[in-house]
Amino acid sequence: MAASIASFARETWIVFWRQLRIALRNPAWVIIGLIQPVLYLSLFGPLLEPMAGILGTDNAYAIFVPGLLVQLGLFGALFAGFGLVAEWRAGVIEAERVTPASRTALLLGRVLRDVVQLLVQGVVLIALGFAFGLRASFGGMLYGLALTLLLGAAAACASNALALVTKSEDVMAPLINSIALPLLLLSGILIPMSVGPQWLETISDFVPTKHVVDAIRAAFAGNFGEPILWGTVWAVVIFVVFVIVGTRTFRKENA
Amino acid sequence: MIHARGLARSFTTRKGRERTEVKAVAGVDLDVEAGEIVGFLGPNGAGKTTTLRMLTTLLKPTAGTATVAGFDVATQSEQVRRSIGYVSQSGSTLPEALAGEEVVDHGRLYGISKAQATARGQELFQQLDLDGLWTRNPRAMSGGQRRRLDIAMGLVHDPKLIFLDEPTTGLDPQARANLWQHIGALRTDRGATIFLTTHYLDEADALCDRVLVIDHGVIVASDSPEALKQQVSGDLVELVLTDAAALPRAAAALGALAPGSEPEVDGLVVSLRVPQAGRELAGLLRSLDRDGIALEAIEMRRPTLDDVFLNLTGRSLREEAA
Structure with missing residues (x-):
């Protein structure tokens, strides 16, 4: 058992390093991923500042940055599968599947790359937010970042699984967009759902990621109460479900 | 293995x-x-x-x-x-x-x-x-x-x-x-x-x-x-004649090498599959010469795997690949 855990960790690490090396050699995607939140912060953030009162806070960025974190985690990671389609086309996935390496390691090594990328982006986002005027509890920000990484890992698993099933960017792109957009809108990424009408908030209560966004906002505010508990439970549940789904997809068809 | x-x-x-x-x-x-x-x-x-x-x-x-x-x-x-x-x-x-x-x-x-x-x-x-x-x-x-x-x-x-x-x-x-x-x-x-x-x-x-x-x-x-x-019944022997009048005689001489099968005639070309044709070729040439049949060309082709494939599946592999 211990030996198999060690070899699983080793295989995950090999896949992860290979992915990271390739990603760093072509950093365009990392940079594009970073520019997006910067644009939101600098071009949309100032619009929110005067609305801080309506949002029920004295620091608009403490509401806004957590939303951007989740957007980064969901959107960035949901598109991670595109790289997998290219790898599949080049025969890399087949070549890896014919090795004795654990199928789960083949998936998690890739997801780990996305999580590391998300971590860097998240730290940059929070640091930039500070420059713009974000003030929040330090421990809360760390906790919020951790929830973001869980959500991002789940999204990356889902995206990689989808890539392996569809094997086509042309199918994936509209599918992901049509899932991600309502998810982002109903999660209250830009403005908390509590500002809106009752019916909209009621609908959003059924969207798990809304609870994660609420939890991260609560954490930023240093308010470690019930919202954090629910958001954390949801983040963990989503993570576990999609790791299982992703692993099953990677195992499928194999003898 | x-x-x-x-x-x-x-x-x-x-x-x-x-x-x-x-x-x-x-x-x-x-x-x-x-x-x-x-x-x-x-x-x-x-x-x-x-x-x-x-x-x-x-x-x-x-x-x-x-x-x-x-x-x-x-x-x-x-x-x-x-x-x-x-x-x-x-x-x-x-x-x-x-x-x-x-x-x-x-x-x-x-x-x-x-x-x-x-x-x-x-x-x-x-x-x-x-x-x-x-x-x-x-x-x-x-x-x-x-x-x-x-x-x-x-x-x-x-x-x-x-x-x-x-x-x-x-x-x-x-x-x-x-x-x-x-x-x-x-x-x-x-x-x-x-x-x-x-x-x-x-x-x-x-x-x-x-x-x-x-x-x-x-x-x-x-x-x-x-x-x-070798499962393909023999090598392909192809005679190209100079004179159409000699076709029937050439066909008979070639046909004698593989009893039971008819040579194919196409223009001035007579062809037939002959088992182990290498052994028969010298005799065939002698008898053609005796009959005064002049040849433009003679060709013997060993069966290819494509012939094998055609035999086994009724299809040519080359057509499939093309």
Whole structure:
């Protein structure tokens, strides 16, 4: 058992390093991923500042940055599968599947790359937010970042699984967009759902990621109460479900 | 090395509400002994790749059993994977990666150390004429180099059994001949057993000790290329005459060599399949000469694997490939 855990960790690490090396050699995607939140912060953030009162806070960025974190985690990671389609086309996935390496390691090594990328982006986002005027509890920000990484890992698993099933960017792109957009809108990424009408908030209560966004906002505010508990439970549940789904997809068809 | 009994794989396809079961491989029996180079021949869609994917644990059989390198493909897939090298026809490296790093990472997934994988990889690069390409992108390599890189990937863990899926498809003739040499050397230098699929007859002829022909998901022949060709009833003898008036006499002389079959006449050409024609040729020429029949040309063609294929399946492999 211990030996198999060690070899699983080793295989995950090999896949992860290979992915990271390739990603760093072509950093365009990392940079594009970073520019997006910067644009939101600098071009949309100032619009929110005067609305801080309506949002029920004295620091608009403490509401806004957590939303951007989740957007980064969901959107960035949901598109991670595109790289997998290219790898599949080049025969890399087949070549890896014919090795004795654990199928789960083949998936998690890739997801780990996305999580590391998300971590860097998240730290940059929070640091930039500070420059713009974000003030929040330090421990809360760390906790919020951790929830973001869980959500991002789940999204990356889902995206990689989808890539392996569809094997086509042309199918994936509209599918992901049509899932991600309502998810982002109903999660209250830009403005908390509590500002809106009752019916909209009621609908959003059924969207798990809304609870994660609420939890991260609560954490930023240093308010470690019930919202954090629910958001954390949801983040963990989503993570576990999609790791299982992703692993099953990677195992499928194999003898 | 490979023993399969009744190996089968069917897929269900859905057309509207109707579900139909398609048998891609309908029950294959095959045996490959250590040290053999065996070619797996068949037209597109005959079940070649599906069989190969089952033997390499990439696809679960729906029926039958197979042991590969002594392990069961269904229940001991990890041991099978450890013992075999697989070079797929779709490549194995990312165009943007570095060739050497891809080989090392691949080797490490088999559990060998980084230093070992590097040493092995560099040795393979040398043997496969890839020296100097360690830090090159596969994208910037020629088709032949990329195929050899794929082979290096498949050999980095030093397997004794190697599966090659259409190894020379898409290569120019020079690169193909070069790759054949390298494939042949795998056996002479490391005693490897090789199982390769191809739809090129000359490839099977040049490389393989034995050829398995698959058609419609079953094996229809298994023998050496020579023996298979002998099954075709004889060599083709073709006489080109100078004078149409001599046609009937020439046909009679040729027909005497293979009693029971009629020569074909096409313009000034008379042709017939004659068993072991080499032995008969001198006598034929003497009798034509005696009869005063002048020849423009005479040709004798040994049967090709394409004739074999036509015989076995009623189709020409060349048409399929084209």
